[in-house]
Amino acid sequence: NTVILDVVKYDDHTIGILGSVAKPRDEMLFEYSISPVPAHFHKLDENWVRDYNWKIAPNTGPYVIDTIRKGKYIEFRRKQDWWGNDKRYFQHRFNPDFLRVKLIRDINIAYQYFRKGELDSFPLLMPRLWHKKAQGRIFEQGYAGKIKFYNSVPRPISGLFLNEDVPLLSDRNVRYAIAHALNIDKVINTVLHGDYERLQTAHEGYGDYSNPDIRAREFDLDKANRLLNAAGWDTRGPDGIRQKDGQRLSIRVTYYSSGHNDRLVILAQEARKAGIELSLQLLDPSAAFKQILENKHQAAWMAWSGGGLSPRYWQFYHSDNAHKPQTNNVTNTDNPEIDAKIDAYRAATDKASRVKLARELEQLVFEQGSFIPTFKVPYTREAFWRWLKLPDFHGTRSTDSLFDPLGSTGGLFWIDSDEQQRVDEAKSRNKALDPVMIVNKRWATGDE
Template sequence: MTQTRSVAATRVAEPAQRLLASLLVLVTALGLAGMARGEETIIKSHGYSFYGDLTYPADFDHFAYVNPEAPKGGEISFAALGTFDSMNPYAVKGRAGRLATMMYESLLTESADTYDEGYGLLAESVEYDEGKNWVIFHMRPEAKFSDGTPVTAHDVKFSHELLLEQGLPSYRAGVSKRMKSVEVIDDHTIKFTFVEGISRRSLIDQVGGVPVWSKKWYEETGARLDESRLETSPGSGPYMIESVNVNRRIVYKRNPDYWGWKLPINKGRFNFDRIRVEYFGDDTVAFEAFKAGDYTFRVESDSKKWASNYNFPKITDGQVIRTELPDGTPPTATGIVFNLRRDVMKDKRLREAVALAYNFEWTNESLQYGLFKQRTSFSENTPIMATGAPEGAELDFLKSLGDLVPPEMLTEPARMPHTSSPERLSDRRNLRSAMKLLDEAGWPVGSDGKRRNAKGELLKLNFLFDKSNEGTLSGVMENFVANLEAMGITATLEKVDSAQYTLRERENDYDLIFDFYRPFLGTGTGLAQMYGTPADGGDSLFNPAGLASPLIDRIIDASLQATSVEEERATLMALDRALRHEFIMIPVWYKPNYWVAYYDQYEHPDPLPPFDLGYLDFWWFDQAKAEALRAAGALR
């Protein structure tokens, strides 16, 4: 299930929310068995993938990237910025604490070295017809919640219906129209039947990925999924809450009675006894706390800090490790997002003019120490990134969409960001181009240097910004706004606290916002939730631009109907091209590696899997190193 968005320049996805990505390559099929039931082919397996291939066989011992002998114990801690007032991440109201989903499991789970494959977690096997009209999950009878009660098919059905009744509106709208029925066959067997005449994509994997909650707890407490609350239902996962101190700290502890420790999918994972989240008002304070030893693991996103501030004594003494680790996921599609719901933002000429105020080259050299690359695509550095003019299968597909496709999309190269001079913040060539575009859009400049329309109304733009992101990011955006003002635009960078930011973001109360879209490597109904027009005429929390494009909708629909990897790749390449043509955001920067610093008491597999840093998942604690750090006074 998709979670509420959070804003960061580059933020590592948490295990329950991570985005798995890989090359669109099929692997050797292992562990699947088909058998005929009359004329119908029934597939039984230990997991599920849409094309029927799984990397790991039914009798696999552990995921290839873990250390199955990793010791259990110790603590890992990291910082979170801003505030929280809830431990319910499934509600629109409130700001949920970090890792608030980690107590809950689903029928299927993912690995960090494969794409679009699910392996049995609460379910020991999955059974479905070849046409994917229905699926039956056979659950593990030993599974139980942290309060000792069993996890049953009744809990699965309850959780599914609770999401449809009280979940996020965009989720309800997307899932309810695809589900025909949910049937509990017995305490540990559940069947989902899907609506006829729709794509078979994101059906089995969607229901297999729904978090499972305790029906008993919800019925006894009367709690609702759509309410902000600190109380949590018992989960079935390896961690449970130890303590919550609002706006200060959250501590999770490993459940010694966790039912699934011996499962192959869990070997070498969930190794820390405690996971501690320390909250700070801004990153400057958080960084000083890291140096002091108040928390022990830091994923850095601020280029200035990474380039110049990691020279304190604990680094030089070897007590803190500073390193770059490879990141195989496509970079998050981060940037300055236009709110297309606002009339002023509907004119593409105005958006293009505003974009010219962003100078990546000067920003990267002057403020970011030349450490970043400019992002161009929603699937950067992947086989489905659109490059050049369309050709082959992609061109044929775009032509099949008829008049929905602008003629220039068929002949011109995919849209690329503008270039700027690295020598000065204000690129005069770009400034002149922006001025001309604004004039053409009906916003001429007056004698006072301000731009107004024919009604005499000022061209005002409000840029909403979370002030917990102070630092280099704030400086970059201040310079961007300064360039807007030089164009005659009345622009305001409104810095608000995290609680206000979350509320304003959800109410779409902004003209510009520094936000992100999730990149994609495969198709699924989540694409419609992020990039598509809401079916109910409402809005999606995962679409900050408010994009509503018939072309994008058609491309997503076509991708869901793809029957081969090649066909799917062509539609997704077209989607990347079309999204860039729609121009919903100003792309900023990305880095190919994780910037990581941590106290020298942790170990990790080498090599790491391509699609997750996994420091809360498959890293482990070295007791002897930890004792040496404490003896030296490096940790508090």
């Protein structure tokens, strides 16, 4: 392990963690924190995986698993004497006594559970869910509400990843041309109902570390045409697709969500105007990731989850991870200047130096052109039955799910049993309550 070098026990309540690199205090506490594991519970032998996979381990959180029905649900029970009950950041959180997490494999079936009141909340981030699905009597008569809550968190690295090891994509001019041929704004303003926003760089939402001076390459057919002509793709075949040395400018785009079909069809139609064919390949997630991680893809339409307090560059852009399978450098970026900056960034110990290097790295990644940013969603949207209550501020800066009963930013809601009875009575008498529609922009940035 090159991150944590050693863990030392000083007494029954004190340990020390030796990290490989000194970091600013907030990052040090995040990077080098470890969770305690109950030594008395685990027996590490050759049967450990088999014997302990479904055993319920002791933990330090507010809930413990109570019941497991494989393939159906998991129930959690609240610890009444939990050590964190009166601690500053845990007070008044994790309020339900029991949680049941149901396994429902189809989102449309899951919504029917919610509509009947058998699920207390439902995520509505997808535009088709927010605008089309979450309609009808339960909302119009105020039995259930909707909330749109802006947050300020690291955004997923979402977009088109171009594999530089593919000869067609080894030319930077071609990569730039593809970026200029993607009409992202048209997708946002049509199938996405104007709900999403353009992601400008790979690492947004990291505060000082993000580079606000970089803007994603905009849809511009003139620029795309000039770049392709300069790269030698200056003739078109009878179908309008550019050709060079008998080869067509056709790029296979691998993706794994049928919910993105409409988005990609629009992008493919627009790219044809520049003479670029985007050949869309929909695979199930496991097959898509297998192809991508084995470097058998040409372009990957995907997202990596954001996280941490500062951007991570080594796994995505360092040559240590290029030209080999099973790494996150799916663009096969291999640039000595980027390598040097990444090494310096990982070794830097003070925040000012790390911020400066992160911004320089973001500029180099932009110039490399192998990642084309697409969308960001600067909020969470959810439906909820009105017996779920939230504090007046609704959520924190980093809340990404308002009705998540667990997690570092979750557990803020509670269940109002009197309100639940009032809703049940109103439903039975077909009596309307005031509709509930909340928009909270407290943590929205200037662009939003």
